[in-house]
Amino acid sequence: MGTAQILFWSLTALALISAIMVLVSKNPVYSVLWLIVVFFAISGHYILLNAQFLAIVNLIVYAGAIMVLFLFVIMLMNLNTETEPQKSIWMKFFGVVAGGLLLSFFISFVISSADLKGKSAQLKEGEIGLIKTLGKALFNDYVIPFEIASILFLSAMVGAVVIGKKD
Amino acid sequence: MTEQQLMALLPFMVLAAASIVIILLIAFRQGHTVIQVTGFLLMCLVIFAMWYVRGVLPQTIAPLLIVDGFGALFTGLIVFCVLVVGLFSYIYFEEREENPREYYILIFLSTLGAAILTISRHFMSFFIGLELLSISLYALIAYLRTRNNAIEAGIKYLVLAALTSAFLLFGMALIYMETGSMDFAVIAQRLNAAGKSSALFLTGFGVMMVAVGFKLALVPFHLWAADVYQGAPSPVASFIATVSKVGVFAVFLRFCQELHLQNNSAVMMLISAVAILSMISGNILALRQQNLKRLLAYSSIAHFGYLLVAFLPGNNTGVEAAVFYLTAYAITILAAFGIIILLSPGEKDADSLSMYRGLFWDKPFMAIVLTVALLSLAGIPLTAGFIGKFYVLTAGVEQRAWLPVIVLVITSVIGLYYYLRIISTIFADSPVTIQKERSLNQFFYTASYAALVVLTLLLFGIGVMPAVIIQGIKQFLVIDR
Amino acid sequence: MHQTLSLIPALPLAGFLILSLLGRRLPNRLVALIGAGVISAAAIIAIWLGISFLQAPPDSGAYSVELWRWMSVANFNCSFSLHVDALSLVFVFVITFVGALIHIYSAGFMKHDRDYARFFASMNLFVCAMLLLVMADNLVLLYLGWEGVGLCSYLLIGFWYETTANVQAANKAFYITRVGDTAMAIGFFLLFRELGTLDIPAIQKLAPEHFTSGSPIITAIALLLLAGGMGKSAQVPLQTWLPDAMAGPSPVSALIHAATMVTAGVYLVARMHVLFQLSPLVMSITAVIGALTLFIAGCSAMVQTDIKRILAYSTISQVGYMFLALGVGAWSAGVFHFFTHAFFKALLFLAAGAVIESLHHEHGIFKMGGLKNKMPLVFYTFLAGAAALAALPLITAGFFSKDQVLWYALSANGGNPLLWIVALLGAFITAFYTTRLMLVVFWGTEKTHVGELPGRLMTLPLVILAILSICAGFIEWPHNMLHITLFSDLVQKVLPPVVEAEPVPSEALFQLIAVVATFSGVFVGYLLYRKNTSIIESWKQTPAMVWLRDFFYTGWKFDELYNILFVRPFVFITQLNKQDVIDKIYAGIVSLFQRLNGIFSVSQDGSVRTYVIGVLIGIIFILALQLIL
DSSP: OOHHHHHHHHHHHHHHHHHHHHHHOSSHHHHHHHHHHHHHHHHHHHHHTTOHHHHHHIIIIIIIIIHHHHHHHHHHHTOOGGGSOOOOHHHHHHHHHHHHHHHHHHHHHHHHSGGGTTOOOOTTTOOTTSHHHHHHHHHTTTHHHHHHHHHHHHHHHHHHHHHHOOO | OOHHHHHHTHHHHHHHHHHHHHHHHHHTTOOHHHHHHHHHHHHHHHHHHHHHGGGGOSEEETTTEEEOHHHHHHHHHHHHHHHHHHHHHHHHHHHHTSOOHHHHHHHHHHHHHHHHHHHBOBHHHHHHHHHHHHHHHHHHHTOSTTSHHHHHHHHHHHHHHHHHHHHHHHHHHHHHHHHSOOBHHHHHHHHHHHOSOOHHHHHHHHHHHHHHHHHTTOTTSOTHHHHHHHHSOHHHHHHIIIIIHHHHHHHHHHHHHHHTGGGOHHHHHHHHHHHHHHHHHHHHHHTTOOBHHHHHHHHHHHHHHHHHHHHTTOSHHHHHHHHHHHHHHHHHHHHHHHHHHHHOOSSSOSOBGGGGTTHHHHOHHHHHHHHHHHHHHHTOTTSHHHHHHHHHHHHHHHTTOHHHHHHHHHHHHHHHHHHHHHHHHHTOSSOOOOOOOOOSOHHHHHHHHHHHHHHHHHHHHHHHOHHHHHHHHHHHHHTTO | OHHHHHHHHHHHHHHHHHHHHHGGGSOHHHHHHHHHHHHHHHHHHHHHHHHHHHHSOOTTSEEEEEEEEEEEETTEEEEEEEEEEHHHHHHHHHHHHHHHHHHHHHHHHTTTOTTHHHHHHHHHHHHHHHHHHHHBSBHHHHHHHHHHHHHHHHHHHTSSTTSHHHHHHHHHHHHHHHHHHHHHHHHHHHHHHHHSOOBHHHHHHHHHHHSOTTOHHHHHHHHHHHHHHHHHTTOTTSOTHHHHGGGSOHHHHHIIIIISGGGHHHHHHHHTHHHHHTOHHHHHHHHHHHHHHHHHHHHHHHHOOBHHHHHHHHHHHHHHHHHHHHHHTOHHHHHHHHHHHHHHHHHHHHHHHHHHHHTTSOOBGGGOOOHHHHSHHHHHHHHHHHHHHHTOTTTSHHHHHHHHHHHHHHHBTTOOHHHHHHHHHHHHHHHHHHHHHHHHHHSSOOOSOOOSOOOHHHHHHHHHHHHHHHHGGGGBOOTTTOOOBHHHHHHTTTSOOOOBSSOOSOHHHHHHHHHHHHHHHHHHHHIIIIIOTHHHHHHTTOHHHHHHHHHHHTTTTHHHHHIIIIIHHHHHHHHHTTTOHHHHHHHHHHHHHHHHHHHHHTTOOSOHHHHHHHHHHHHHHHHHHHHHO
């Protein structure tokens, strides 16, 4: 087992454990903090895949901007355990069963497709995540979706203005 | 990108530019009327652009888009719907005295989203188009913020749409994992080369179905429909019922056509199960509904169930039937919502059935248009709805999809009950007069009435002479082959 | 050419639409102008069409034009075309021409009615439906016209709906013809199942190949179609509605219940002659029914006292002659009798209407009398019609057609002496009651004061029809007299020529017998009602004769029979089923779905959490489904 693999497994374990912690934490602020840990772990994976740019963007956008926004909202709303609406025991039971089934289905499907075995991610070899490759792809092949994506942001912006503005 | 490719995209660019024009108009503090008229002209410009570029079709813009007859057909339908919705919107928003100007930007943006769906041949454009459509819709649904249900409906739509979009991405990822491509054609190739379809692909498709089912309001992803239709402003509800669904259906249809999924028994089983569930639940939920907008939502669930029956065969008849059905359905639902919009008093929408009691004696014109629309929804002969349903049935029978066909027939009969219930309410005596003063410029009322007349005539025209439309559809569909 | 063809039914339709939508707001003069104008225009087009048809017959033997292709999905094709061949042409001509005259007459006749526009709207609709019936190229369109004329007949019988009896008469007509219509529809279904098409030309082509002659299925089909024709044409045993249908205004009786609609059965049988020829049994049944009808109705006509009821029974009887002719295979003779009958019977009804109107709505013939001098024009025209009805030889149209029917009843392949004797008896009876009618109404002393005389609008159609009642027969002479066979030449382009059994000796002899029968009928009538009225007085003392008169008067007690056979058992059953047992099933279905609705509605609780769970269940459902497959 090389360094890369050790890193991979530990990052994976970290990601999974923190994801579970996001769910089980009673305090929403803790959940958000755990989520940031998840993002860091994922960014680690990106670096392992030689996608430094994506790793950085992931950190800046998600862990940086979005999570801070989350924290603000949660703090402003002053959420804590007492204000959390009471869910019935049935609802919880149902949720667990549904989620469990879903998970087991996905796992069984992924495992059952035989040719996945023996395939592994190519560490440190891909070039997709590099800023140069990305830039070329975005402004050559995918220029139209890139433009459309900008329109998408426009629509989000207008929407936010409409909903948020004072009369 | 070649000149021709650019030209083929002209209608879509006009559509995108239209929203910018509106933003500029707002920036220069133009009034609602100016914006409305400009918007109308811009939509006409889009139609003109479509007519103008007809010569260069089909045109593939690798790797994401293909502008062909199929896309032009659906885009045309979408633009037509938006034209009508836009016309009705003026009166609706003007009477509500809220600032309606940004509404038009959002309408144009989400129309662009739907239009991109119709020409996409790649997961990436599929997703971006879908998101463009949805994000504009979140704001549109919640547009009348002061209303009780508006924000609630918007949030519901947002949460569920986000959830299902995640599933969509996940499904796409699974298919990508299996085939190594996001291009419909390449996926089809790889799947063909692999022989039988793998479990991974099926899972991916199943997960994608969640998002498609959500947008088309198919059971079991239909739960939002009634709440959103009720909470959204009526023009937006009609927009969701027509434009959004047409766009999503178009891309779904293209995906399945490209992959020849009609030969895949597992997928067909899945789709027919969803169709059957939708037909049954939609009709049963509508049975005792007292709110017209909710009722139309339930009826749309059932109608898209019917549509999936046409979709099952997957051959040319199926595509024709689906397009025809969508056209007939869009016209019908626009006429119905047009009446709701025109009847709505300022403070709330005219959605309670009790407001329609004896409508005929009070406003015979509106009553007749609504009756015709309902008859068409119910599929009574000589209306467009009948031909659509008949066409769908023929397509289903040809493929010997007996179970869905039988369910279609039975549930149509159930459907008749609630449509006729409304009609009997409309013609009941002791009318309730809806007090509504016409404060606005007479011109816009005249235009809206004219639009309703045109829609009604179309309903009859298609019902009496469907051959013309069917011929047109066939001509368009030939372009991409 | 093609466009003008579709104009013929389109004009009346346009008239109907205009009058029914705007009629109340238009002045009466304009209403009449539109109502009668469109029919007259249609008649002119029809005549022009007929002339060009005669001059240069189309290659296919018919003008046809596709009106409307509704849809063409896969191998299902639904289109409507008009198809006018020689047979249709005769009917179209009669419908539009006689229809136009009757409309003109109505403009004067109905002028005091406050529902002037409604009357003309219904009449126009009727003409449109009737034209569709005879011009249809497939049975579906024919059925549309068939039901259309039924509907108009219903509307017009009950035109004066304030009187309950009129409404009941309309209902009766509707119900009884419905029996025939249902049978006919079943016949169409069977036909479609067998041949896979309802196109008339296709049926004519396929039927001889598909069916073996006399097979049960073709017999069943022909019988069902015949039943349809019997209902509409008031043949025994479905004849009881027609006398009551006289409740409508006289022009209605003239147009619908004499000249055109009641002969729809004749048209149907002639149009479907291919099917009937394949079933000799049904042909015989047709002939027997025709013979029975003409006799039964003739007997009833002898004793009626209401002028219109006499004419109604006489119509039934004359249509019986047509069925007899069709049944023995004398197709063109049947259609020819329709042709002449349309003129003289329309004339008689219109003239009767004029009489009734002038006598302040008096219907009873024994309250009339002495009108010969008071209303000379009506008298002479009525006389012409009556002479044609009685078939006075050589000078009336009725003679030429009836003579053919009588002759073929004996000599044609399907004919036999018994049929001939009944038909002969019918001729005698016809002559008798016609004489009775004439003598009682126009001779004798004046019993009711004559009011306003009919105006020019009403007399002009009478005169034209009177001329036609006399002359229309000259286009077709008996073989042994003159070789003029214009009419049969025309219709035999479509209908097969009559097959004579074996050369029967001396056609002239039998013609002479028929003439003698006619004249003896006239003579007996003269004897009883003019010369020696005491005979009738003495009969009134004899119980047997009184019973017989009563029996005839009530139309052979058919109404009572049906009352016992159908109405009472039906009332009994409905009383048994007061609780509506069968409805329980439907109520059960309804409550099942209402309950289902309740259950399904639970999912719509408005909480996003529930909705998300719904989505999750959905995806689990989808994945599970794929796991199973």
